Amino acid sequence: MIKKTLVLIAIVGLLMVFWPLMSNFEFSQNLSELASNYVRGSVNELNTQNVVTSVIVTYRGLDTLGEVTVLFLATVGIGFLLGKRKGKKRPASELLQTTSSFLFALIVLFGVYIFTHGHLTPGGGFQGGVVIATAFLLLMLSDVNMKFNHTILQIVESFSGAFYIVIGIVGLVLTIGFLSAEIIPLGEFGKLISAGAIPIIYSFIGLKVGSELTNIIDTMRGE
Amino acid sequence: MKKLKHSILLFLIMMIFWILFTSTDIQELIIGVITSLIIVSMMNKLQPVLGDVKLNPKSIIYSIIYIFVFLKELIKSNVDVALRVINPKLPINPGIVKVKTKLKSPLGRAILANSITLTPGTLTVEMKEEYFYIHWIDVTSENIEGATKSIVSNFEKYLEVIFG
Amino acid sequence: MISVIMIVVLGVIMIVAGIIALHLKNLLAAIITAGTISLLASVIYLILGSPDVAMTEASIGSGLTTIIFLYALNKVQKEDKND
């Protein structure tokens, strides 16, 4: 009982900290200077339709590199922690097996669509990678004996990670900075092949995230 | 042979989907062809479900007719469910019955099960070899023959021509 | 106007779902109810004009997080059965 009261007191204290922040908050009417620069630069310098993509991939590219590193470390940690275990599983229904072997192709195709069109439509490497991992998850759910080749997954993951870094360093050598998009001609605004290196970088991120998440799910599933 | 047919059909379906996603721009088409080829070659371990489809004029006509039969049954089933839900007495008489099917190909059986689920008052619960177990919201005939006649045979005669 | 109505209704549902999820005894039911919060949050992001975040939340928050919870719960309860 005394614990509950202590927790409630803590919550009320937090509320009193947050309340002045919330009641005095003023919503701005215009974009800040930095955001307006990003929006203008996305049109004029990078030829990218989706401003969020240009912020993530180029203007704030180092943050994204850190994020990919965190994801990689989490994969390694989970692989160390969880071992393998056995148990009896019930096979999936025939309808699910038939449908999943057909839907798998369409889901992977949609994932590729998302990360190659990251500069034109919402979405990008992370979302596309998650969709591809979901397709593999569907296969795992429909077939209890499905085994994945971890070597191929790790090869895909490390090669796409390495190429991501290499493109960043090429940008450092050839043009103004790390992960710059202007190492390739920028192309026409609104077409698929435009925005310089952004689609290529996002495709590598998508492949890396997809193989990493497949690895995480497969490790958590056990054998 | 079956596998080759499956690969070609899957490639065509994926290209149609890619064009619907994007447009008929030449850059998009090139990327789509490359992606579809990679995915099709990656999938050779899975079972070739599309290999059973027959490609002659009769089966194509039957599949077009099948779509209209299916849409008619879908609308009928919705009106049926809607009337049951609105009725304050909730007139249901449910049960799980067993029906028999003659179809052999996996895709044909899957489409039959999906069609049964979307038509009036029936829901596929389990598929075991030649028997389907179906939850029926208003059981009118309790033996296998009667249930088969009123649930399955309407679709089966079309699907038998399409999938063989 | 219509977006304000939507945000109020969906927000009330999300708050109730959060309270219910913490009070349910059955862990699987709690996970399903907590998944509802992420599912509706992505609609709210869409109304706030950030479709990228909505897509990420729909795919990661409601899909993969739920599934990872399910796998962990499966391991924990399978150990139970073996004893």
Added chain:
Amino acid sequence: MANIIYNIAGMISLVAIVLTFIRMILGPTVADRAVALDGMTIIAISLIVFIAYSFNRIIYLDVAIVYALISFVGIVAIARYLERGI
């Protein structure tokens, strides 16, 4: 005129979400809650398409497709967990 009818349709689907959520709160078993979640995601897809219409951005439709795919896999995962096949 057409605009008003579209808005009424959106409001009706909002009411439908509330109904499925009440079933999720009440539902005596876990399977009931899963059925309610299934219905809720299908209705939410319609709601997303409605938002795309009313803000006049067809580009939001990609979000609806991702939503449909992921929720399907999620429901299948819950079902497979229930029957101990995960």
Added chain:
Amino acid sequence: MIFTLILGFVLLLIGIYGMLSQRNLIKIIIGFSIADTGIHIIIVSIGYLRNRTAPILNSAVDISKAVQQVVDPIPSALVLTAIVIGLAVTALMLSFVVELYKKRKSLSIDDYQELKW
């Protein structure tokens, strides 16, 4: 928008309450994910500007006046990063729970008191 700001704070408080008051390890992680969602909603709603649209400059937006028509892209980018990292953290926490369960056969936090002070 003020409503989503309030919604985010309420979800944050519910999540913190759950983390502090629950005794079950998995319930604590559920509380963490609720608080996570609340914080994301707060950050996104700070970047919202009234009567503006998403920062994707296709034919629906006048490109020469884009600065006056789109919402702030920076909070979106931040939250996108945060969601992915949240998934990694949740997976790591759950694998710790599974390992702890293997040692002690218990999910209650009262059984793990070696480091209590």
Added chain:
Amino acid sequence: MELTGAIITLIGSLFLFLGALGIFRMPDVYNRMQAGTKATTLGTILFLFGISIGHLECGCFGKISILILFVIFTNPVSSNALARASHYVGIKLTDKTVKDDLKKDNIENKGEKI
């Protein structure tokens, strides 16, 4: 044309509402699933179709038809998986139930747990 689309959308949303009402009112899991699957499928199809023919100029017909195809393919599969799982777990059917062949066959075969 726009008015036609609006009316189709309204009918679709009514079906969605009836499906939700069915999920709310029906007595057991299987009957809830019946209402939830059928009515919401047709409701979603009509809702999306109405919006796309109300706005032919936006060029969204392709994506909406993909969405409709996905819904038709995936919705019955997830219902089937849920129904099979709930029968395996042993959730009881409602008292009005007439017969249960699957349970009878499982007892006769003794291959599977009920």
